[in-house]
Amino acid sequence: MDALDALRNKRDTRTYLDEPVDDAVLARVLDAARMAGSAKNVQPVRLVVVTEQGTKEALKASGDFATWIDQAPVLVVVTVRGDAGPRAMFDVGRHAQNLMIAGFAEGLSSCPVTIHHPDVVREVLAIPGDIDPAMIVSLGVPQPGEKPPAAIASPRVPLSEYAARDSWSG
């Protein structure tokens, strides 16, 4: 898929076919996430890829809006070193976006899931105390009818409102 098409057409969706994600596809998607940059190339981001049903169910308690996540074929828990500083969540966003855009290019849908209870994630996945569970990204083959891109387009503000020139009101 063309890069600009992938970047423009990816939407966050959370209903998936009940079928596993192909291992080779998943490896390519994870690899694209791996190559995302980080402040000073410290590489504070690590992933835990969850496909075991019991583990996915246990992760439902990690977020206030996460009751559905055990139905995603794959959950990718994005973690970041606790000492990564103020740019930690920015770097998490870069890695997650690479993951989701690569997934879209490979025919997968995805959605970020906010973690409200990081201690749940830490306990379920045996994540050490100096590592912060930062975000969960669900991944799967989209339901027919949610096939990207057109059918599920979320509206966006026009470019003229999104980007000003040389000053806030420019």
Added chain:
Amino acid sequence: MDALDALRNKRDTRTYLDEPVDDAVLARVLDAARMAGSAKNVQPVRLVVVTEQGTKEALKASGDFATWIDQAPVLVVVTVRGDAGPRAMFDVGRHAQNLMIAGFAEGLSSCPVTIHHPDVVREVLAIPGDIDPAMIVSLGVPQPGEKPPAAIASPRVPLSEYAARDSWSG
């Protein structure tokens, strides 16, 4: 450019040819950023695109490592609504990554620049108090010899170290 190639090969670089970025190219890059997702599609992210030399020079005081940024042809100041909550910087990262990947696909290099002094940015660009200047992204045509991708490859941890399976040590 193929999406996975763009995601894998993009590196953060900060030396650019002294030439402007083509308007049509810049518009496509900004549009790719615009289409990035956000929590609940609230769309709290807005950009200020800076090309005026005096404005770029004034923005050098915004960061502790930003003395070079007036030499970038374009600075994109990524802002986020102050009430966007804990996912604000994650969404900023998603938008910035779309911007940088689209730029790479269009032959531009880029680099995030940390803002240590948001009040400087606010004053220079007349950004309201309820909007947070979150990150600056530099953009430009790369110097010969820094042409992406191979020559400037920053090393990354191997995939086996980057992504665990079903638990932290899995």
